[in-house]
Amino acid sequence: MTTPTASNGSTAPARRLLIVGPPGAGKGTQAVRVAEELSIPAISTGDIFRANVSGQTELGVLAKSYMDKGEYVPDSVTNDMVRSRLAEADAQDGFLLDGYPRTLDQVEALDGMLAELGTPLDLVLLLVVEQEEVVQRLVARGAEQGRSDDTEETIRRRLEVYAEQTAPLIDVYEQRGLVRRVDGMASIDEVTAALREALGAR
Ligand code: AMP
Numbered sequence: 060m061t062t063p064t065a066s067n068g069s070t071a072p073a074r075r076l077l078i079v080g081p082p083g084a085g086k087g088t089q090a091v092r093v094a095e096e097l098s099i100p101a102i103s104t105g106d107i108f109r110a111n112v113s114g115q116t117e118l119g120v121l122a123k124s125y126m127d128k129g130e131y132v133p134d135s136v137t138n139d140m141v142r143s144r145l146a147e148a149d150a151q152d153g154f155l156l157d158g159y160p161r162t163l164d165q166v167e168a169l170d171g172m173l174a175e176l177g178t179p180l181d182l183v184l185l186l187v188v189e190q191e192e193v194v195q196r197l198v199a200r201g202a203e204q205g206r207s208d209d210t211e212e213t214i215r216r217r218l219e220v221y222a223e224q225t226a227p228l229i230d231v232y233e234q235r236g237l238v239r240r241v242d243g244m245a246s247i248d249e250v251t252a253a254l255r256e257a258l259g260a261r
Pocket of ligand 1: 082104105106108125126127129130131132133137157158159160161165208217
């Protein structure tokens with residue numbers, strides 16, 4: 060791939076990235092692919108919570124009580140978790156955050172973390188998908204993977220919470236000129252190709 064560059068006027072490659080979009084947009088699948096190409100870690104807050112649920116840690120027990128209802132884990136808990144993850148060695152040269160930030164409070168917290176590190180965000184990749192498609196994908200995923208929050212009732216709630224609390228963040232990043240929109244309705248390979256192009260486009 061061509062070396063992607065940051066949108067902040069710097070010629071340094073874009074390596075501090077977010078991927079956003081509603082549940083079922085394909086963020087996780089695409090984040091892993093893009094991060095691998097850029098040799099940066101894909102950091103999924105949902106995956107970290109699920110690992111804690113499986114490990115029956117204190118954090119996992121707390122997170123599960125929210126996740127199973129389709130609600131967000133409290134900001135303070137989530138922010139602390141991301142702060143320590145971003146402090147790890149593998150994230151020092153870049154990262155692709157998947158599923159974070161999801162609230163305005165989290166945007167502010169992330170701004171603070173990156174200001175401390177002296178490393179501003181380069182780009183926000185937005186996967187655009189139709190609501191009906193997303194519901195169908197999540198119902199199918201629930202049947203295949205047995206994810207406890209992929210039941211129809213929880214899916215509906217997760218989409219509501221996304222619309223209420225997370226969709227407004229797009230405007231915030233839009234105002235900063237960081238958002239690159241990609242059609243998430245195409246095939247997995249086509250979406251990856253479009254993301255690659257979005258990263259390269261100045
Ligand atoms: P995901 O795998 O990204 O769809 O996340 C699954 C669930 O984990 C969400 O429905 C939330 O309950 C929780 N979660 C993941 N990321 C966050 C976040 N940034 N803030 C709050 N809760 C989160």
